[in-house]
Amino acid sequence: MTQQVHRVHPALQTYVARCVGYDYLPDPRAVHHGLPSPTATLVIAFDDPLDTEWLGDPRSRARRWTTVSGLGVRPALIHTHGIQRGIQLDLTPAGVGALLGMPVAAIADSLHTLADLGLGDELHERLASAVSWPDRFALLDGLLLAQLHTDPVGPPPEVTHAWDLISRSRGRLRVSVVADRAGWSRRHLQTRFGAEYGVSPKQAARLFRFHYARSLALRGRPLAAIAYQAGYADQAHLTRDWHELAGAPPVATLREMFPIVQDEVVDARAR
Structure with a gap:
């Protein structure tokens, strides 16, 4: 390999x-x-x-x-x-x-x-x-x-700001807080955010939270500690969300020996 x-x-x-x-x-x-x-x-x-x-x-x-x-x-x-x-x-x-x-x-x-x-x-x-x-x-x-396009396609500044808030918090900020800081109503943010990113602010937060939890798991952290650190309600919440996103529970996912997806850290540039 x-x-x-x-x-x-x-x-x-x-x-x-x-x-x-x-x-x-x-x-x-x-x-x-x-x-x-x-x-x-x-x-x-x-x-x-x-x-x-x-x-x-x-x-x-x-x-x-x-x-x-x-x-x-x-x-x-x-x-x-x-x-x-x-x-x-x-x-x-x-x-x-x-x-x-x-x-x-x-x-x-x-x-x-x-x-x-x-x-x-x-x-x-x-x-x-x-x-x-x-x-x-x-x-x-x-x-x-x-x-590289000289005039790349990009979302409005308010939507970019909302994405940055979600990514910097690793998905832990409530959508209502993100909307307030972006200066829009929650409903308007959801509409504009989805049109630009193809996922809702809540789904984006879920992706960042899962991505961070996976990076912690690959470092050998126990699931209970990961749940707390990544912002899940408890270990059961982490396991349930992980299974829905990965199609398998944490232990089975981490057992897969495929190097590309098992990233060791959450890359800062993705955030």
Whole structure:
């Protein structure tokens, strides 16, 4: 199993929260749970297309060389077929606007290819032909820098401020408090926030809280302590919410030996 964490070019760091190259040979029967998070995901697969579907929705299953998904509160299933090799980019909402030219709400709770979004297959074709990880990452940086929009799509300042409040509190602020600090009514905030991010303020808070809880669990913290530190009512609340978001309880989720999703920390750039 190989994992290559790449620090993207400084001009991209506002937009790419995390970039990882992976080369993994799992059991061909293994099915991995892709977990919801407060970042959008772009996966470029090599050797074999990524076979993905939403949990509970077999009609969504397809094999894709590039897979783009926005924010959402349900897990994906990844059928590994014995080989997983490619690059995963975790894009901030600002990164979706700057690199894909659309609000993150446009890809909310959905699975697309870059071609579906009218962006072509050049990224996959050129990266797949590279012969080493350093070559791939250098090529990737160049392609992403060329893709940057000079006038990126972005939400109104009040909505961005609401997102920042939720992220800095790791989902612990009440929506009414967020709305008050953003200067809008709760109802107006929910409407505008959902239109920009594809999730409600409450769902965004849930994603940040879960993401933080998972990072604590990967550091070996006991669940009761995680529940308290991450802002859950109790351990039962944590376990219930985790199961709904991950499709499995905490112990089963952490047992999965797939390096890309098991991030060690909540990246500050995603917040």
